[in-house]
Amino acid sequence: MEVVTILLYSLSSPVLSSPLPLSSLLPLPSLFSPYLLSSPLLSSPLLSSSPLLSSPLLSSPLLSSPLLSSPLLSSPLLSPPTSSHLLSSLLSLPPLFSSPLLSSPLLSSPLLSSPLLSSLLPPTSSHLLSSLLPLPPLLSQPKGELDQVGETGESGEYNVYSTFQSHEPDFDYLKSLEIEEKINKIRWLPQQNAAHFLLSTNDKTIKLWKVSERDKQPEGYNLKDEEGRVKDISTVTSLQVPVLRPTDLMVEVRPRRVFSNGHTYHVNSISVNSDGETYLSADDLRINMWHLGITDRSFNIVDIKPANMEELTEVITAAEFHPHHCHLFVYSSSKGSLRLCDMRASALCDRHTKLFEEPEDPGSRSFFSEIVSSVSDVKFSHNGRYLLTRDYLTAKVWDLHMEKGPVETYQVHDYLRTKLCSLYENDCIFDKFECVWNSSDSVIMTGAYNSFFRMFDRETGRGVTLEAWRETSKPRAVLRTRRIYTGGKRRRGDVGVDSLDFTKKILHMAWHPEENIIAIASTNNLYIFQDRVSPDTQGPDLGSDTI
């Protein structure tokens, strides 16, 4: 209730300096976040025309939900005040599946095309978001920085919400090796108050950050003046009620915890538990569980390091907690197996509760079979019943109740199967692609090369290839499907396998937990795609555009 009061007050306050034609905004539902309106960031006239503003989508609970968990998209994109902008620039896309899926790329900024960033983005994904246009470009972003997306301008580009340096380069004196400041993973915590919390990790150290914003400040105290000095009591002739005046938005990001010295090997995953109090961090050979409030102690829950390192043949590649059961977690290995562990069984979960492994097809064995079977990412479905894994050539969906094999297998880029030798040579075979579920667990998405990414509809089993590349798609344009030419009739726009650019790889991506909004990290840019807004553009199902 108080929030609404403040809002109304500030709307009518003459001090309100926002250039926004606030009257053009829709009448506020009571749930409407005050920040949205009072923020001077709302400069886009698109807002007034967007039908989405009146939708309950913009209610604060939604807005404040942590959007993205990918290293790239950790911005509070969909939380106030930015979500309104996101939603406002939409485009249309022919529905790929039964539900309209994506719309135009909201292209990200030229900021990320600075050489510094381009070299950092895919491996580090330290920069969350980018692109801005009216804000001055952020110069020389050093490594290890996190950016958060801000609002859009009229051209459909996003403004940086905040930038901060997450990690610094370090040096391990014992081994005489550098510890890079590049960020390996970012995870949001479930929001509990107005501030957002996120965990970010480099190879060795995990940090908890608090992101809070301030866009108002109280004025008109009776006993203190504007600078905070105590007033001379004799000058006070009347009493006034202090009011909150809007100021420029200030985003503060502060480190709250530093979890260090927990890992000997490189941390590859972090996952926040559903209990909201603990999280796990996984490196190549061990998984530790931490409490968010305790930095000097962690519990080792998985240790697959052999007594003799000579016998090492398998490493941990990814780990995640179950979305609902706080005692369950899964970890994947470089041999393509998944292990589900129940922490109630024992303190050290070296013995898995369930082992998910697909027996190898003896007919297709090659020298690269093992490398290609290494799982690069594992994700629980939102309902907690399925697991999605990504290995080099396929994406697989596993049912938690069936261990002997996946229930669905999707070929992401099977045309690479004959190119494995040269991909091994240029090290591309070791690329770790991420995979994501949509909010209803009906669609899965993963990245590929040549700035392509793939989406698979689980109900029909069909897949589609899309491209995240600003040269070929204009802002607010419909995203068209792409095809790799593998034989048969060649259509215009088909890309040959040999002309694929293996340096343009899409490793990181995220899907909004509730909406059909995705963020794709391409080499220098971050693309945000969204569901089509206008309902009349629902075309026929383009299921034929499958690969």
Added chain:
Amino acid sequence: MFPKGTKRKFSDSREEPVAGGEDVNQSSLAAVRMLSSYSLQRQSLLDMSLIKLQLCHMLVEPNLCRSVLIANTVRQIQEEMTQDGTWQIMTQALSAANAAAQCSADRLVATEVLCRQTEAAQGEQVPKPFPVVGSEGCPAEEVLEEEEAAAAEVGMTMSTVSPQAPTSYLPGTFGMDPCWEEEETGEDDDDDEEEDSEECGSGSEGEERERDSLVEDTRTAEQVFGTFEIKNPAPSPDPALEELFSDVDASYYDLDTVLTGMQSVPKMGPYDLLESLSSHGPSPLSSSTSCRSDLNELDHIMEIIVGS
């Protein structure tokens, strides 16, 4: 690059009974071609993998997952080659070619697959890729001879590695240990094979083998993954080894850490058998102690190590 299906074709063509008389030559010719192309592919893959392992030293710790996957690939190839018998052929060819003292077949086998790290600190990487050794092995032998001699010499040297001897060692016969030891016994029994290797200096050779098994068994993949370990329970230092390092300032490092291949200032890769045996610390490493000791002296050192 060869199509993935080559392997199956290879085995299929081998197993296929010869159809008719006319086709005999053609099919056997095709089979031979398939065979050699497959083994060429396999060999080049092995070389590539070894180079990859060799090159993954850096200022930053190398990626353990990648290293493990490459090492598994190497192991897989070695196992296959051992089963095929090509491994035997290759090592024999190498041992025959190498008339120098340090030409134990086993040593060569080990050196063949060993990746050695050159001094990354100097920024000079001159990895010599292993020449493709086909079943014939003849033309490659000569090249290998030089390489192996250099490798052997460098391998023998306990002191600093010089960038001029860029052969690679993979300390470790990862999964090769079992087959490697089998070869030892196999070769012991086999007179023909023994002949060549014995020519190379029987006494030292046996010791070398023992030394190899000693050193490499105990320190093989520890070096490979040694960099990932700060502290390894190192095998108890051989007093003979202590003697080797007597001229080096012992206070500068701990023998245990040396043996576990811990990396110090010059950023050596983890797979450096030599580094682990030689002294650590900036001064010894940058010292220009000659790597090319007298072979006799090396024999003597080998004897000490083996503790005979």
